[in-house]
Amino acid sequence: MSVIRFLRGIIKPYIxxxxxxxxxxxxxxxxxxxxxxxxxxxxxxxxxxxxxxxxGLCSRTCPNRAIEMVEIEGEKHSFPQINFGRCSFCCLCVxxxxxxxxxxDEVVELSVIKRDDLIYHPYKLSNxxxxxxxxKDLKKTITxxxxxxxxxxxxxxxxEENV
Amino acid sequence: MIISWGPQHPISGQFRIILETDGxxxxxxxxxxxxxxxxxxxxxxxxxxxxxxxxxxRLSMLDTANFLLAYVRAVEEIAEVDVPPRAKYIRTILCEIxxxxxxxxxxxxxxEACGGYPAIFLWTVADRELFLDVAEMLxxxxxxxxxxxxxxxxxxxxxxxxxxxxxxxxxFEGRLETYRDSWLENELFKRRARGVGELxxxxxxxxxxxGPTLRGSGFRFDTRKDEPYEAYEDLDFKLVSxxxxxxxxxxxxxxxxxxxxxxxxxxAIENIPEGRFRVRVPMRVPEGEAYVRVETAxxxxxxxxxxxxxxxxxxxxxxxxxxxxLYVLSRMPEFSRxxxxxxxxxxxxxxxxFLDADR
Amino acid sequence: MLIDEILGWIKLNLKDLIQIVxxxxxxxILIFAVAATWFERKYLAHxxxxxxxxxxxxxxxxxxxxADFIKLTGKEVITPRNxxxxxxxxxxxxxxxxxxxxxxxxxxxxxWIIYEGNGISLLLxxxxxxxxxxxxLMLGWIxxxxxxxxxxxxxxxxxxxxEIPAFLAAMGVAIMAGSFSLIDIVEAQSRIPFLIPQILxxxxxxxxxxxxxxxxxxxxxxxxxxxxxxWRTEYSGINFGxxxxxxxxxxxxxxLLFVTLYLGGYQGPLIFASQTLSNFFWILLKFSLVIxxxxxxxxxxxxxxxxxxxxxxxxxxxxxxxxxxxxxxxIAYYYPDLFGLIGAS
Numbered sequence: 001m002s003v004i005r006f007l008r009g010i011i012k013p014y015i016x017x018x019x020x021x022x023x024x025x026x027x028x029x030x031x032x033x034x035x036x037x038x039x040x041x042x043x044x045x046x047x048x049x050x051x052x053x054x055x056g057l058c059s060r061t062c063p064n065r066a067i068e069m070v071e072i073e074g075e076k077h078s079f080p081q082i083n084f085g086r087c088s089f090c091c092l093c094v095x096x097x098x099x100x101x102x103x104x105d106e107v108v109e110l111s112v113i114k115r116d117d118l119i120y121h122p123y124k125l126s127n128x129x130x131x132x133x134x135x136k137d138l139k140k141t142i143t144x145x146x147x148x149x150x151x152x153x154x155x156x157x158x159x160e161e162n163v
Numbered sequence: 164m165i166i167s168w169g170p171q172h173p174i175s176g177q178f179r180i181i182l183e184t185d186g187x188x189x190x191x192x193x194x195x196x197x198x199x200x201x202x203x204x205x206x207x208x209x210x211x212x213x214x215x216x217x218x219x220x221r222l223s224m225l226d227t228a229n230f231l232l233a234y235v236r237a238v239e240e241i242a243e244v245d246v247p248p249r250a251k252y253i254r255t256i257l258c259e260i261x262x263x264x265x266x267x268x269x270x271x272x273x274x275e276a277c278g279g280y281p282a283i284f285l286w287t288v289a290d291r292e293l294f295l296d297v298a299e300m301l302x303x304x305x306x307x308x309x310x311x312x313x314x315x316x317x318x319x320x321x322x323x324x325x326x327x328x329x330x331x332x333x334x335f336e337g338r339l340e341t342y343r344d345s346w347l348e349n350e351l352f353k354r355r356a357r358g359v360g361e362l363x364x365x366x367x368x369x370x371x372x373x374g375p376t377l378r379g380s381g382f383r384f385d386t387r388k389d390e391p392y393e394a395y396e397d398l399d400f401k402l403v404s405x406x407x408x409x410x411x412x413x414x415x416x417x418x419x420x421x422x423x424x425x426x427x428x429x430x431a432i433e434n435i436p437e438g439r440f441r442v443r444v445p446m447r448v449p450e451g452e453a454y455v456r457v458e459t460a461x462x463x464x465x466x467x468x469x470x471x472x473x474x475x476x477x478x479x480x481x482x483x484x485x486x487x488x489l490y491v492l493s494r495m496p497e498f499s500r501x502x503x504x505x506x507x508x509x510x511x512x513x514x515x516x517f518l519d520a521d522r
Numbered sequence: 523m524l525i526d527e528i529l530g531w532i533k534l535n536l537k538d539l540i541q542i543v544x545x546x547x548x549x550x551i552l553i554f555a556v557a558a559t560w561f562e563r564k565y566l567a568h569x570x571x572x573x574x575x576x577x578x579x580x581x582x583x584x585x586x587x588x589a590d591f592i593k594l595t596g597k598e599v600i601t602p603r604n605x606x607x608x609x610x611x612x613x614x615x616x617x618x619x620x621x622x623x624x625x626x627x628x629x630x631x632x633x634w635i636i637y638e639g640n641g642i643s644l645l646l647x648x649x650x651x652x653x654x655x656x657x658x659l660m661l662g663w664i665x666x667x668x669x670x671x672x673x674x675x676x677x678x679x680x681x682x683x684x685e686i687p688a689f690l691a692a693m694g695v696a697i698m699a700g701s702f703s704l705i706d707i708v709e710a711q712s713r714i715p716f717l718i719p720q721i722l723x724x725x726x727x728x729x730x731x732x733x734x735x736x737x738x739x740x741x742x743x744x745x746x747x748x749x750x751x752x753w754r755t756e757y758s759g760i761n762f763g764x765x766x767x768x769x770x771x772x773x774x775x776x777x778l779l780f781v782t783l784y785l786g787g788y789q790g791p792l793i794f795a796s797q798t799l800s801n802f803f804w805i806l807l808k809f810s811l812v813i814x815x816x817x818x819x820x821x822x823x824x825x826x827x828x829x830x831x832x833x834x835x836x837x838x839x840x841x842x843x844x845x846x847x848x849x850x851x852x853i854a855y856y857y858p859d860l861f862g863l864i865g866a867s
Contacts, residue, residue: 041304
């Protein structure tokens with residue numbers, strides 16, 4: 001009896017792993033394919049320049065002190081400047097903004113060569129770079145779904161159709 | 164011979180154990196912690212109660228929601244705020260998702276610790292992705308939720324959330340069977356883990372083990388049952404414990420807890436009450452003191468907070484489960500025979516997370 | 523003239539040269555090491571629901587292995603303090619050479635073998651293959667590192683305990699075929715492979731040879747979760763690449779021996795016009811299948827502990843191999859006709 005149980009404990013795992021080896025991989029080819037994030041994803045923070053009233057609440061709320069209020073010549077009040085090197089993407093600034101001037105989107109590709117480039121001036125904050133121009137190789141966006149007890153990868157949109 | 168296990172070993176993490184060995188037998192075992200000390204307790208003294216939710220999560224990046232819950236509950240207890248029931252249910256759901264995340268990772272890590280290059284480590288990571296997706300739908304981010312604030316939660320449940328969660332749970336139950344068949348019933352794994360690192364009940368209690376380590380030795384204790392918080396009082400779940408006290412029992416406790424967590428999420432999401440999900444908590448919390456206990460994936464965390472009536476806490480002290488389990492590990496060679504090859508298995512059957520041991 | 527003499531010598535020994543340099547000699551072993559590394563990475567990646575190497579080279583990242591090798595050659599070779607520099611750098615190369623010698627005794631066809639070995643090629647194979655653990659032991663010892671020494675000690679334990687059951691199991695085959703020559707052993711399996719009459723020996727040999735080639739679940743000497751990288755901890759750069767290659771060369775030779783002893787070697791139906799080509803096809807097919815089965819073990823099983831391995835080999839495999847040997851010997855002595863039934867001599 002114990003021999004049979006032993007053999008079962010050897011052969012069954014082998015069969016299960018072999019089944020996985022011939023099934024479809026779960027990973028995606030990232031710079032060419034990208035997962036679709038859900039609505040309200042807490043990614044890069046951007047600024048609606050005309051809505052900001054310069055109250056500085058975001059700067060005071062930020063736990064990591066990533067936001068600094070800077071003066072801009074020709075404007076009456078100061079505007080937030082975000083250091084993404086310190087930002088932890090908690091988006092408390094987005095939540096506390098009384099005018100809804102700050103908002104977050106699904107872009108997380110913020111890597112730069114120089115550390116200073118991570119400090120986003122209000123002008124840069126209010127002109128967010130679209131995803132297509134950051135990931136130039138992106139061909140399709142994918143969402144993971146469950147169909148009949150298996151994971152399936154549904155193509156959401158091809159880049160060509162989008163453009 | 165004195166050899167150092169870690170930090171350059173593949174699965175040691177930011178951690179080191181100094182082993183005194185005689186051949187392959189371990190005579191003395193000294194955990195060397197502090198590689199990731201960041202002074203979180205001091206940082207919390209310099210943050211307002213709202214800002215504190217970000218650093219307190221960095222205690223344990225695998226199980227963020229439960230550690231955050233301890234902090235948030237301490238603030239609410241001092242401020243004497245009643246959290247609306249809807250927020251309590253949402254918190255419970257996220258805490259259990261966080262627990263499943265952590266236990267899945269622990270299951271993968273113990274597989275990795277046993278050697279070879281087991282596929283199950285990456286299967287657990289792949290399935291964890293689904294729960295990260297669910298959490299992302301609710302909170303807007305995948306790991307560091309920063310989702311609980313004093314007085315409730317930050318967002319309400321989005322539309323389609325319930326269907327998505329139930330779908331993921333159905334899939335996950337099938338996957339749990341795969342894990343059982345391919346790893347927990349794997350005869351070679353049983354041989355590596357059974358009878359290894361035995362922790363008798365009396366030792367577990369006197370040395371102060373926590374969480375699945377304690378329950379794996381047969382002590383039936385779970386803060387969720389012992390002192391129910393949030394919505395656990397209304398929910399029906401079993402307290403999992405095993406008698407053997409070895410590495411296999413501890414792994415099995417975590418596995419069965421995942422099964423229970425699935426049940427809890429199912430029940431909570433069906434019975435979620437309507438109403439507000441947040442109440443206002445003033446910036447200034449009155450002078451006071453609170454000690455709250457929360458059952459994290461690694462065991463009970465105790466958070467002691469003292470306030471002096473300002474917008475920041477006067478002092479926060481965190482009693483973390485990983486540190487207590489590492490102390491149990493350091494006393495292990497006294498009552499249990501250990502070989503060098505057993506050290507990674509026993510360590511990861513305790514499932515410590517060095518971030519919250521170092522704080 | 524000298525050149526004419528050399529050309530004449532080459533013409534005379536053309537077949538031997540092809541065998542040594544191309545197939546089944548140096549080129550075959552090197553190509554196998556590269557291909558097996560690539561296949562293992564790809565196969566294990568798929569078992570883990572990953573894709574594995576993808577970009578380098580157009581088809582399935584096959585150039586990645588070459589790229590990694592070039593990267594290793596470009597790295598600095600660090601020699602630890604207080605070691606014998608000459609031996610430290612010589613031994614990896616030596617270990618590759620000695621472990622590759624064993625392939626000389628494997629028949630790929632009845633007339634395609636590097637050295638026939640005067641009818642004792644099975645014994646010569648074991649003699650050649652047993653050289654490798656000594657060199658590995660020395661490698662670990664001279665590295666002047668605690669992990670290396672533990673790894674070296676583990677090598678000697680595992681090899682000694684696994685080689686005895688493997689040898690005893692192979693003796694059963696030798697009795698059945700009535701010869702120590704691997705060609706005779708293959709010819710004796712023309713009707714039925716020894717897998718079936720020698721089923722006990724087959725199981726013993728399979729487990730023991732997994733331990734010999736340090737595959738999971740017996741990769742104890744290089745257990746990276748316990749002793750960093752075992753005996754190869756101190757090696758870096760191209761020396762490290764050579765020691766990694768050393769993982770695959772015993773795998774190649776021992777699997778070939780396994781196929782030859784139990785799965786009928788090069789025997790198989792004629793599918794090409796040439797008998798030799800057909801034989802090559804069959805032995806390589808069986809060889810690849812066994813490799814594919816073995817490689818997945820790494821993804822399925824944890825590593826056994828040292829004491830468990832020793833208990834398995836000494837307590838179970840060695841008695842089982844003895845039992846198999848005794849049964850085979852009794853049948854060979856009293857009922858030699860039974861062997862005739864299945865085609866063996």
